[in-house]
Amino acid sequence: MAAVNAPSGYSLVADIGGTNTRVALAKGQVLQQGSIKRFRNADFPGLETILRTYLEGEGIAACAGACVAAAGPVHDGVATMTNLDWTIDKPMLTRATGAGTAAILNDLQAQGHAIGHLAPDVLRPVIAAHGEANAPGPNAAKLVIGVGTGFNLAAVYDTAQGRLVTPSESGHASLPARTEEDLRLCTYLETIHGFPSVEDAISGRGLERIYDWLGQEAGDPAEKSAADIMAGANEGSDARGVKAVATFTRLLGSVAGNMALIHLPFGGIYLVGGVSRAFAPHFAAHGFTEAFRDKGRFAGFMQNFDVTVIEDDYAALTGCAHHLAALMDGAGAL
Structure with missing residues (x-):
């Protein structure tokens, strides 16, 4: 592509994680095949340099629009990365890309904007709803x-004014305790971090903490990486790893069930992130569904909710493209 001074017909979308940033071009709502590039954040002083480097490589001087998804809270149009010392705002985004329209989303918001726009083969059913309620409407x-590295969620609402995806920082809420064992885990996490948050247990590093806690409980402390714990559990060669995976699965099911009661997502619950994908094969064996529905007299009501794992590394980019296209079309996406 030859460089141009006026905005091209392409928009830029990016998914900024704590370690890597993925960048791609979109034409309207459609990601351009072959345009996705990954950059290691440690190799760059900030996002602006990454975006300029990407566009220079693509031979594009300016974009029609730009939308980025950041792994951290977004407040008043400014994103603060949780696990990276970067702050991202619209003036920088416009300066780096030349875009006339710029948007910044939390990474889970971007995933929410992708729902309904993903190929069926990247959707892995976990729980099928079979409650007595009527089938949900398209706007449920x-x-x-x-x-993944952390834990968070976003609720998705389709309204007459467009799709609204509400941000949160739910991973930093208190980890619920259902059993005596859960209370001991919370006490362990509080001793280490001063506060037992959901993310301290239900995340990649959370799995490592559960494994370490089980070692402390057994009087045989040992540390392992999340990847090694999963490998031992998958092979069946590490009994403690299997128990750590089972504990993690039960806690995730319980928290997901709590969130279902708070948000009433009759249109479905979607699990995203690398840890969700890694755990999906273990859900049935370790009682994810049972923990999800373990809500006392509301156990039957919990059968109204589908749960699906999204197995698509680029879903956030797709969500950015759809959100940006709606903004540029004046459709009022929020």
Whole structure:
């Protein structure tokens, strides 16, 4: 592509994680095949340099629009990365891309904007709803739960004014305790961090903490990386790893069930993130569904909710493209 001075017909979308940033071009709502590039954040002083480097490589001087998804809270149009010392705002985004329209989303918001726009082969059913309620309408609320390096969620509402995806920082809420064992885990996490948050247990590093806690309980402390714990559990060669995976699965099911009662997502719950994908094969064996529905007299009501794992690394980019296209078309996406 030859560089141009006026905005091209392409928009830029990016998914900024704590370690890597993915950048791509979109034409309207459609990601351009072959345009997705990954950049290691540690190799750059900030996002602006990454975006300029990407556009220079694509031979594009200016974009029609730009939308980025950031792994951190977004407040008044400014994103503060949770696990990276970067702050991202619209003036910088416009300066780096030349875009006439710029938007900044929380990463879970971007995932929410992708719901309904993903190929069926990246959707892995976990729980099928079979309650007595009528089939949900197309505008029924949905919920995206992200489990990866951290934990967070976003509720999705389709309204007459456009799609609204509400941000949150739910991973930093208190971890619920259902059993005596859960209370001991909370006490352990509080001793380490001063506060037992959901993310301290239900995340990649949370799995490592559960494993360490089980070692402390057994009087045989040992540390392992999340990848090694999963490998041992998958092979069946590490009994403690299997128990850590089972504990994690039960806690995730319980928290997801709590969130379902708070948001009533009759349109479905979608689990995203690398840890969600890694745990999906273990859900049936370790009681995810049972923990999700373990809500006393509301156990039957919990059968109204579908749960699906999204197995698409680029869903956030798709969500950015759809959100940006709606903004540029004046459709009022929020």
